[in-house]
Amino acid sequence: KAGVTQTPRYLIKTRGQQVTLSCSPISGHRSVSWYQQTPGQGLQFLFEYFSETQRNKGNFPGRFSGRQFSNSRSEMNVSTLELGDSALYLCASSSRGGVEEKLFFGSGTQLSVL
C-alpha cells in the first residue's frame, strides 16, 4: 500500500503570493489532517477533513484554508504569504480520524517564503 504522498516536496515563494499544497492519503483513509511545523512553535494543528467536510480547525488566520475531494485527496492553500509562513507542512491520514487511531504522515512540503 502506498504511503501518504505530499507534493511538492520543496517550494519557494515570495511574500504576498499564494500557494497550494497537495496531499494524497493512504488508500481507504478518509481523514486527512494538516500540521505546520516550525522550529519555534513545533507542530501546530491546522485542520482536519473527513469525507469532504472540515471537522476540526486549529487557531490559524483565514489565509489558511483547505479542502478535501471525493477521493479523499486534500489540498491546503495559503494566500497572501508572509515570511512567518515558512515552515514544513505535514499532512497525515487515518482511516476515520478517531481518537484511538494513529496518524500516517507524509514527508511534508518545505515552504520557504522570501
Next chain:
Amino acid sequence: SQQGEEDPQALSIQEGENATMNCSYKTSINNLQWYRQNSGRGLVHLILIRSNEREKHSGRLRVTLDTSKKSSSLLITASRAADTASYFCAVSGNTPLVFGKGTRLSVIA
C-alpha cells in the same frame, strides 16, 4: 491546553546506552502516542498507550503512563546510531492529536 511537553529538549548518549524521554500534559486524555521524526521528514508512529494502561512494550521501546501525574515516559533500550531523531508525544482527548515540541535524541557511535 492538552499539549504534551517533552523533556529534555535534547539528549545525547553513546550507542548501547538507554535513552529516556518524558512527556507531561495538563488535561484528561483518551490515549497518548509517541512518534519519531528523522530530520526534515514526516513523523512515524511508534506506540499508543491508552489512559487505562500503565505500561506498554514494542521491541526496544517501553512506554509508561501515569495519569495521576499526567506524565508518560519513553525508554529506548540499547540505543543505536539509527535511533538518532526527534521524538514527540501526542495527547488525544476530545480534539485532534496535539503534539509537543519534541526531544532531539543524538546517539553517538
